[in-house]
Amino acid sequence: MSLKSFGRTIKTLGKGVVVGIPEAAAERDPMELFREWFDAARESGIFLPESMSLATATPDGVPSVRMVLLKTVDERGFVFYTNYESRKAVEMEANPPVALCFHWRVLERQIRIEGRAERVSQEESERYFATRARGSRIGAWASKQSEALPNRSELEERFRHYHDDFSGGDVPLPPFWGGYLVRPTRIEFWQGKADRLHERLVFDRAGDSWKAQRLYP
Ligand SMILES: Cc1cc2nc3c(=O)[nH]c(=O)nc-3n(C[C@H](O)[C@H](O)[C@H](O)COP(=O)(O)O)c2cc1C
Known part of the structure; x- marks a missing residue:
């Protein structure tokens, strides 16, 4: 509050x-x-x-x-x-x-x-996605939202993967997000x-x- x-x-x-x-x-x-x-x-x-x-x-x-x-x-x-x-x-x-x-x-x-x-x-969706913080944009790529997650480290690993993948460049709108x-x-x-x-x-x-x-x- x-x-x-x-x-x-x-x-x-x-x-x-x-x-x-x-x-x-x-x-x-x-x-x-x-x-x-x-x-x-x-x-x-x-x-x-x-x-x-x-x-x-x-x-x-x-x-x-x-x-x-x-x-x-x-x-x-x-x-x-x-x-x-x-x-x-x-x-x-x-x-x-x-x-x-x-x-x-x-x-x-x-x-x-x-x-x-x-x-x-x-x-x-692209216009809105571009306003999100970089971490949130990478997080959107990393999360298979609502699917079973075997352990937390898998999510962190996926985040690192996309973080490196986009290394400093643009983080585009994922095709599965909007x-x-x-x-x-x-x-x-x-x-x-x-x-x-x-x-x-x-x-x-x-x-x-x-x-x-x-x-x-
Ligand atoms: C305050 C608050 C705001 C949230 N906003 C969103 C949102 O804008 N979009 C979204 O996908 N999930 C949002 N979430 C997470 C959702 O409540 C939910 O956990 C997630 O979307 C998965 O829901 P589903 O499995 O029913 O699709 C928010 C959670 C809270 C507590």
């Missing part, structure tokens, strides 16, 4: 910042509202406000969930990066519907997103309130627009 976030926790007696969702919010574009809440989370000093859980499922409905980092949010939706041969990727390729969830404790806020995952273009875009079909904003009378505002995609409704907490 950052100092700012700690200060906020103290100031609000661990209750976070209790604000409501104004009636007018139902008229808003949920992607704009997302940005507003995300900016507030970033400004609050929360560590890794961009971390979100990603739920995927096999075609026969067996779910799995893990954390990933939101790297881009724009009018298309939400982009994160991973290994295209990982368990999550195998599940998304076979079954594109996914769910994301953010929780910003100190703001007493949660955002749930449902949508479909698709790969971003190779150019977009981004997924989640195009949202449902976005729910949850604001904690006293006496468990929390506020929930959910937007469902309806053609080119969104239909908003409030839900009981």
